[in-house]
Amino acid sequence: MAEPLKVLVTGAAGQIAYSLLFSVGKGDVFGQDQPIILVLLDIPPMMGVLEGVVMELNDCSLPLVKGIICTHDLEEAFTGIDVAFMVGAMPRREGMERKDLLKANVKIFKQQGEALDKFAKKDVKVLVVGNPANTNACICAKYAPSIPKENFSAMTRLDQNRAQSLVANRLGVPNSDVWNVIIWGNHSSTQFPDVQHAKVKIGGEDKNAFEAVKDDSWLKNEFVSTVQKRGAAIIAARKLSSAMSAAKAACDHIRDWWNGTQEVGFNFQSIFSINLIFLKN
Numbered sequence: 001m002a003e004p005l006k007v008l009v010t011g012a013a014g015q016i017a018y019s020l021l022f023s024v025g026k027g028d029v030f031g032q033d034q035p036i037i038l039v040l041l042d043i044p045p046m047m048g049v050l051e052g053v054v055m056e057l058n059d060c061s062l063p064l065v066k067g068i069i070c071t072h073d074l075e076e077a078f079t080g081i082d083v084a085f086m087v088g089a090m091p092r093r094e095g096m097e098r099k100d101l102l103k104a105n106v107k108i109f110k111q112q113g114e115a116l117d118k119f120a121k122k123d124v125k126v127l128v129v130g131n132p133a134n135t136n137a138c139i140c141a142k143y144a145p146s147i148p149k150e151n152f153s154a155m156t157r158l159d160q161n162r163a164q165s166l167v168a169n170r171l172g173v174p175n176s177d178v179w180n181v182i183i184w185g186n187h188s189s190t191q192f193p194d195v196q197h198a199k200v201k202i203g204g205e206d207k208n209a210f211e212a213v214k215d216d217s218w219l220k221n222e223f224v225s226t227v228q229k230r231g232a233a234i235i236a237a238r239k240l241s242s243a244m245s246a247a248k249a250a251c252d253h254i255r256d257w258w259n260g261t262q263e264v265g266f267n268f269q270s271i272f273s274i275n276l277i278f279l280k281n
């Protein structure tokens with residue numbers, strides 16, 4: 001078996017991490033032949049909660065998990081890591097935009113960028129989930145100048161999954177039969193979900209999304225605003241921001257980055273204003 005990968009999850013006592021740690025631990029991201037060491041970082045007041053998460057991870061009896069490190073110390077958390085899921089940050093509440101989190105969260109990503117620079121492997125892959133994700137990714141990369149910029153990405157995979165699933169549900173086809181959905185722009189209400197190049201397998205044929213949906217007005221209006229406002233709709237309904245779907249998207253993002261996408265060649269993620277994934281999964 002391969003050497004274990006050291007995988008850091010920040011915000012490990014929070015709600016996204018609660019789903020994420022289980023999926024990573026059971027092999028959904030790095031595969032069934034890849035052992036891992038999970039590194040769990042949170043702030044000092046959350047160490048008690050984190051102990052409970054570790055108890056549960058142990059009780060899951062996951063064969064691929066070769067060790068669990070639980071810490072609030074940045075040097076211990078970032079030393080020698082191969083992958084970082086940067087989740088630890090404040091979530092927004094009802095009525096807020098993601099950019100309203102800048103004041104609370106940007107300083108976390110400055111500090112943790114510096115820790116990446118000092119302690120992580122130079123080929124570490126970093127996924128920033130904490131909002132506002134694009135700005136935080138940019139800051140993280142800026143404060144880790146010894147790590148290539150292309151090793152940083154911001155999570156818009158949740159928007160991509162939302163767009164893919166909306167089209168699939170509209171047509172009554174499996175999600176896996178919709179691909180090449182693009183999200184342009186930041187993970188914010190100004191993003192643009194684009195299905196101009198999307199394909200759908202329907203009735204045994206591959207069709208362009210517009211041809212398959214046969215409702216241009218829906219695709220140009222309601223579809224776009226539903227994806228743009230989905231995070232806020234979930235907060236209004238759950239009184240908490242999305243967590244299960246965010247964890248799934250983080251797993252999808254790193255799995256495809258680590259292993260490559262299944263079928264279609266071009267797969268690029270920028271930390272700035274464009275996030276593209278052409279993907280059939």
Ligand SMILES: NC(=O)C1=CN([C@@H]2O[C@H](COP(=O)(O)OP(=O)(O)OC[C@H]3O[C@@H](n4cnc5c(N)ncnc54)[C@H](O)[C@@H]3O)[C@@H](O)[C@H]2O)C=CC1
Pocket residue numbers: 010011012013014015016017041042043046087088089090091092108128129130131132133155156157158159187241242243246
């Ligand atoms: N990019 C995306 O698609 C999505 C991003 N998010 C964002 O992810 C972030 C986390 O969301 P949740 O897990 O729901 O929040 P949560 O509040 O349940 O958990 C956040 C955890 O981060 C910890 N934390 C705070 N400061 C930290 C620091 N300096 N170092 C390490 N840990 C720290 C907290 O103690 C807490 O345990 C939020 O900013 C949220 O807006 C959420 C959903 C989707």
Ligand SMILES: O=C([O-])CC(=O)C(=O)O
Pocket residue numbers: 091092098131158187230231232234235241242
């Ligand atoms: O909307 C939020 O604040 C959480 C998030 O990023 C999402 O669900 O897309």
